Amino acid sequence: MKTAIPDKLYFKIGEVAKIADVPTHVLRYWESEFPGIRPKRANSKQRLYRKQDVELIVEIKSLLHERGYTIAGARKLLESGGEPQQQTADAKPVAGNMLTQKLKTIKQELKDLQHLLVGKKE
Numbered sequence: 001m002k003t004a005i006p007d008k009l010y011f012k013i014g015e016v017a018k019i020a021d022v023p024t025h026v027l028r029y030w031e032s033e034f035p036g037i038r039p040k041r042a043n044s045k046q047r048l049y050r051k052q053d054v055e056l057i058v059e060i061k062s063l064l065h066e067r068g069y070t071i072a073g074a075r076k077l078l079e080s081g082g083e084p085q086q087q088t089a090d091a092k093p094v095a096g097n098m099l100t101q102k103l104k105t106i107k108q109e110l111k112d113l114q115h116l117l118v119g120k121k122e
Contacts (some may be wrong), residue, residue: 003058010040010048020057030060033071036078 005019017024031037036056039047049057056078063074 005051005054005058008051010050011054013039013047013049016049016054016057019054020061022057022061027057030057034060034075034078 003019011019013024013027017027020027027037031039034056037049037053037060039049039053042048060074060078063069063077064071069077
């Protein structure tokens with residue numbers, strides 16, 4: 001989904017919050033987490049975002065909210081300048097199979113312990 005960004009030089013934090021559809025406190029937090037977001041300050045100490053800042057914020061929101069990246073993952077992706085790599089079809093199931101196998105092992109060990117404990121009661 002492409003967000004329409006008005007053709008302006010500077011945007012106030014409230015305008016950016018409406019464009020990106022996130023609260024202003026989230027924008028202030030992202031400033032501390034993503035070095036690419038550096039709004040200028042007006043004489044009144046108000047944040048003034050450039051159009052490229054707004055585009056970056058919209059991209060960050062997409063990475064975090066739509067694609068499921070963590071903040072650290074999104075930061076690493078943006079620093080590398082690369083496009084998010086699509087997982088191969090078998091990459092996720094392998095991790096899922098390993099987890100499933102570990103859970104089955106734990107379940108079996110718990111059942112064995114249960115049988116030992118039940119045997120001691122009698």
